Amino acid sequence: MTRRIPPLLTPHRHPSALHVAAAVVAALLLLGALAALAAYYYCADPSEGAGLACTFKALTGYDCPGCGAQRALHALLHGQPAQAWRFNPFIFFAVPIAAAYIVIEALRRRHPRLHAAVTDYRVTICIVITIVAYWIGRNL
């Protein structure tokens, strides 16, 4: 009856050195990849054929929701946000929202309430409707 409560399965207070090192290496790799990408799109101009060609546009001739994103990135890196907005206004919303979702899903065990709120089916359906509406709208 009065048995002692056993210690928790993971009674950790400090993350181990290996764990911290792995996180630092991962963060550095991610930063490096982002820097390389930025350097590429700073130098190369997608308006002149650099970068990736859109499969959807090649097949159908219509713009996809992401068409213009590379040109917009090039313009942004050259300090022309207005020009970037003209190439593709959609990525100004889509990329931050997508990044936020990726982070929230990664932390969903630590913040289950937040995760439940943002992945509510009404919210996600609205996201899809927005994407499809923009897709159709930009080709009209």
Next chain:
Amino acid sequence: MKVWLYLNGQQQGPFNVEDIVDIPGLTEETLAWYEGLPKWYPAGTLPELKYLFDKETLGQPASGGQTTTSDDAEVGQVIENTENAVVTDLAEVTETTGETEAAQCAGTDGHAERHTAPEENVAEAGDTLAEEPSAETGDGVYYNPAAAAVAPRPRPACPPSYIGWSVFLIVCCCSPFSLAALIASVCVSSFYARGDMARARKASEWAAWLIMVTIALGIIPVALMSALMN
């Protein structure tokens, strides 16, 4: 029966078993302990607490009247289920904490226990059920189905929908696969909203695969082609 829970980074309790449905933040993965367990387990894997998270048995406690006459077949089923659940959930716990210490802990001492413990639990659950108002609990605290039916129930967490990746892939490399991934992502939250956990998990897997396929078939060949053309 008194239950201790590991919530918000600290051990809390004791709680009466019928009160813990009301505790905010309690999920299947919350670590729990009660008298007789060798160590802490995710609440969803414990036979005494499992009913809190079972959609099929909503309103009917797992330790209801009919299970007092436990057939051997039924008990065997329960043992099998809990055993699987414990193994996967422990794997998940160690994975999410990401602690090498935790991994070592599970690797060294947890291994033998992990397989024997659930059977003990089930046996013990059976024992306490057999001797009705239970001398062990002493204070006469027992599960009350009427109270629990009214109380709001914590639900198992939604499986990952990967919608962030799907949206990102729609924008950065549009293909039929990324559109399919986006639809699968939305299906996860829709099935979850309907309470269909099995389909939500399935959709989550689909979304993950479609995202990988999009990257493999969308970005890599296009990048290669672009590199060759220029």
